[in-house]
Amino acid sequence: MPSTEEIRTDLADIVNEVAGVPASDVQLDKSFTDDLDVDSLSMVEIIYAAEEKFGVSIPDEEAKNLKTVGDAVAYIERAAS
Numbered sequence: 001m002p003s004t005e006e007i008r009t010d011l012a013d014i015v016n017e018v019a020g021v022p023a024s025d026v027q028l029d030k031s032f033t034d035d036l037d038v039d040s041l042s043m044v045e046i047i048y049a050a051e052e053k054f055g056v057s058i059p060d061e062e063a064k065n066l067k068t069v070g071d072a073v074a075y076i077e078r079a080a081s
Contacts, residue, residue, distance in 0.1 A: 001081060004028075007054070007073045014049045015069075018042050028070035036069075056080050 002010070012026035019042040025035075032038040038046065047058050050072065056079035058066070066072045 001077075002054075004073055004077065007076050008069065010053055011046075011050060011069065011072060011076070014046055014053065018045045018049065026069055028068070028073060030069050031067055032069070032072075033067075050076065054080055 008026070008028060009023075012023035015021050015026045015032075015036065015038065016023040019036065019038045021036045021038070030036055032043060032046075043063075047063050047066075050056070051058055054076050056076055058075065058079070062075060066075060
């Protein structure tokens with residue numbers, strides 16, 4: 001089971017690849033849309049990449065609740081355990 005920080009780091013790499021956001025900006029308290037300027041299409045790509053990377057499923061009804069990086073990390077932690 002990866003640690004919270006390992007998940008955040010891997011997610012930051014995904015956000016960097018998909019949306020061009022510097023990985024160092026992807027912190028737990030950051031909002032994907034408000035702080036990181038991730039649009040809805042990029043968010044779909046990020047979720048897909050995260051599902052593949054972490055071996056979890058993130059249904060659409062859950063995905064819309066992932067407002068911050070911390071929300072996504074917490075969801076991945078729960079889904080992976």
